[in-house]
Amino acid sequence: MGPPPSEPGRLLPFPGRGREPWVTKGQLAEHFQVCEKTVDRWAQAGMPSLSGRGRTVRFRVGDCEAWLGVTP
Numbered sequence: 001m002g003p004p005p006s007e008p009g010r011l012l013p014f015p016g017r018g019r020e021p022w023v024t025k026g027q028l029a030e031h032f033q034v035c036e037k038t039v040d041r042w043a044q045a046g047m048p049s050l051s052g053r054g055r056t057v058r059f060r061v062g063d064c065e066a067w068l069g070v071t072p
Contacts, residue, residue: 020060020061020062021060022050022058022059022060023058023059023060023061024057024058024059025039025040025043025057025059028059028061028064031061032064032068039059042064042067042068043057043059046067047059047064047067047068048060048063048064048067
């Protein structure tokens with residue numbers, strides 16, 4: 001059984017305690033309920049991220065929420 005359906009425009013809570021984990025572009029897109037291309041545009045505009053080897057990019061939800069000026 002998966003998570004309950006969410007309302008459009010409502011942020012999904014991110015589970016976890018302590019240090020916030022790094023998430024993928026797909027996970028971040030799901031959290032904000034946007035497409036991955038939107039996350040790409042945000043990253044190009046300066047959204048905080050961590051780039052690894054190759055095309056690997058990771059995000060911390062809290063940093064991205066702060067960058068967007070969103071309160072959970």
